[in-house]
Amino acid sequence: MKPIQTILCIGAGYVGGPTMVVMADRCPEYRFLLTDINADRLRAWQSGDPPIYEPGLKELLARILNRNLFFTSDADAAIEEADLIFVSVNTPTKTFGQGAGLAADLQYWEKTARQIKSRAHQPKIVVEKSTVPVRTAEAMERILNAGGGPRIEVLSNPEFLAEGTAIRDLLEPDRVLIGGPNTPAGRTAIEALVSLYAHWVPREKILTMDVWSSELAKLAANAFLAQRISSINALTGLCEMTGADITRVALAVGMDRRIGPRFLEAGVGFGGSCFQKDVLNLVYLCESQGLPDAARYWRQVVEMNLEQRRRFVRQMVSRLFNTLVDKRIAVFGFAFKPDTGDTRESPAISICRQLVEERARVVVTDPRALPNAQRDLADLGSAVTFDPDPYHAAEGAHAVALLTAWEEYRQLDYRRIFQNMVQPASLFDGRNALDHQQLFEIGFNVYPTGKPPLIHD
Numbered sequence: 249m250k251p252i253q254t255i256l257c258i259g260a261g262y263v264g265g266p267t268m269v270v271m272a273d274r275c276p277e278y279r280f281l282l283t284d285i286n287a288d289r290l291r292a293w294q295s296g297d298p299p300i301y302e303p304g305l306k307e308l309l310a311r312i313l314n315r316n317l318f319f320t321s322d323a324d325a326a327i328e329e330a331d332l333i334f335v336s337v338n339t340p341t342k343t344f345g346q347g348a349g350l351a352a353d354l355q356y357w358e359k360t361a362r363q364i365k366s367r368a369h370q371p372k373i374v375v376e377k378s379t380v381p382v383r384t385a386e387a388m389e390r391i392l393n394a395g396g397g398p399r400i401e402v403l404s405n406p407e408f409l410a411e412g413t414a415i416r417d418l419l420e421p422d423r424v425l426i427g428g429p430n431t432p433a434g435r436t437a438i439e440a441l442v443s444l445y446a447h448w449v450p451r452e453k454i455l456t457m458d459v460w461s462s463e464l465a466k467l468a469a470n471a472f473l474a475q476r477i478s479s480i481n482a483l484t485g486l487c488e489m490t491g492a493d494i495t496r497v498a499l500a501v502g503m504d505r506r507i508g509p510r511f512l513e514a515g516v517g518f519g520g521s522c523f524q525k526d527v528l529n530l531v532y533l534c535e536s537q538g539l540p541d542a543a544r545y546w547r548q549v550v551e552m553n554l555e556q557r558r559r560f561v562r563q564m565v566s567r568l569f570n571t572l573v574d575k576r577i578a579v580f581g582f583a584f585k586p587d588t589g590d591t592r593e594s595p596a597i598s599i600c601r602q603l604v605e606e607r608a609r610v611v612v613t614d615p616r617a618l619p620n621a622q623r624d625l626a627d628l629g630s631a632v633t634f635d636p637d638p639y640h641a642a643e644g645a646h647a648v649a650l651l652t653a654w655e656e657y658r659q660l661d662y663r664r665i666f667q668n669m670v671q672p673a674s675l676f677d678g679r680n681a682l683d684h685q686q687l688f689e690i691g692f693n694v695y696p697t698g699k700p701p702l703i704h705d
Contacts (some may be wrong), residue, residue, distance in 0.1 A: 256330035260284035264336030272317035327367040336377040342653025387456040401437035406466035412587030470526040476511040478552035484698030494698025516678040519584030572608035581652020582621040589616035613641040647674040653681035
């Protein structure tokens with residue numbers, strides 16, 4: 249195999265785009281290509297204004313755009329040119345057939361593999377970057393090397409990016425996993441990818457292993473993190489009923505060195521493209537391998553997450569005199585977390601839908617995610633409106649429901665908001681992001697998550 253010169257990524261989304269930007273910046277001697285079936289997405293990248301928001305991404309892109317990073321809609325030509333190909337296509341949860349609701353939908357991944365096979369006229373390295381089930385790389389290798397032709401080595405290189413901190417996570421990763429076959433050619437391919445990352449990642453943080461372990465490690469890591477969130481959220485209702493404070497409970501638990509404080513922030517639950525999908529994938533794997541008890545264990549992590557959203561709405565109904573009919577509810581934040589416009593699996597989606605089922609008039613505001621919110625709730629028609637101005641969104645509202653802990657929401661003039669709301673005005677803090685005592689002193693009835701409410705007589 250000739251030395252690596254040109255690197256292609258198929259898929260310019262939340263993983264492929266930032267990954268190639270950072271790699272191109274840190275590896276200036278390589279030529280990087282990025283392609284995607286979405287022409288509008290490619291045009292946005294090419295313009296220098298990325299189609300996704302990540303702190304630091306736009307500035308980094310400006311440094312390397314058309315220097316050694318190029319965007320192309322001609323995937324066939326890019327595949328022929330590339331020596332190493334990252335596959336970062338969408339692998340959503342299946343909505344049909346065997347494994348519906350649990351297993352990953354691999355149709356886009358397989359189409360990409362077959363496209364690579366048809367255009368690979370010389371040996372190449374293909375790197376599995378999408379979140380995929382265990383043993384997907386094995387299936388990809390069978391497709392790519394079926395019927396002879398140039399040998400293609402398949403590696404697993406799972407991503408561990410957290411949206412909102414993706415650039416930092418890429419520049420300073422906790423670890424980089426590379427899985428590959430234990431053959432001479434496989435070890436050569438692994439070393440080629442290791443050398444790429446070694447431009448900026450310390451060698452001791454680059455872990456090499458077999459493909460299956462690499463794939464499972466990705467699912468396991470996200471499942472463990474999701475489990476922590478569901479575990480702390482499982483205590484919020486008990487805290488609210490007994491007068492305990494979930495923040496103090498989490499502090500005490502997190503100070504145990506065996507546990508640690510991260511991912512113990514109570515709220516309306518996790519969202520994003522990975523946690524629920526990966527846990528459900530793990531459920532499916534356990535079921536398919538005849539491990540029903542393990543499957544039920546992991547399924548409960550997701551169920552607890554969904555119940556937290558339902559419980560949030562039940563509390564709103566209860567606290568607002570057991571009816572939301574024709575009441576204006578201002579939803580502050582729709583992205584699944586701050587510092588991103590991504591709304592995939594955002595708790596706000598199901599919460600807004602439940603509010604509409606109660607016949608509330610929902611107004612959504614968010615500094616980055618309104619275009620995605622409008623698409624996610626398009627079928628609800630006029631029952632939901634969208635306003636970029638939180639002050640205007642809250643005018644005439646009976647309640648504010650804070651669902652994303654944007655820093656901007658901590659800086660708002662809540663006295664002004666209170667004065668323009670229907671009285672008694674309520675604020676439901678689904679992220680425990682605000683100063684509850686200050687809000688109470690302004691005049692709000694305040695309903696935190698996992699803490700005693702502050703209610704005016």
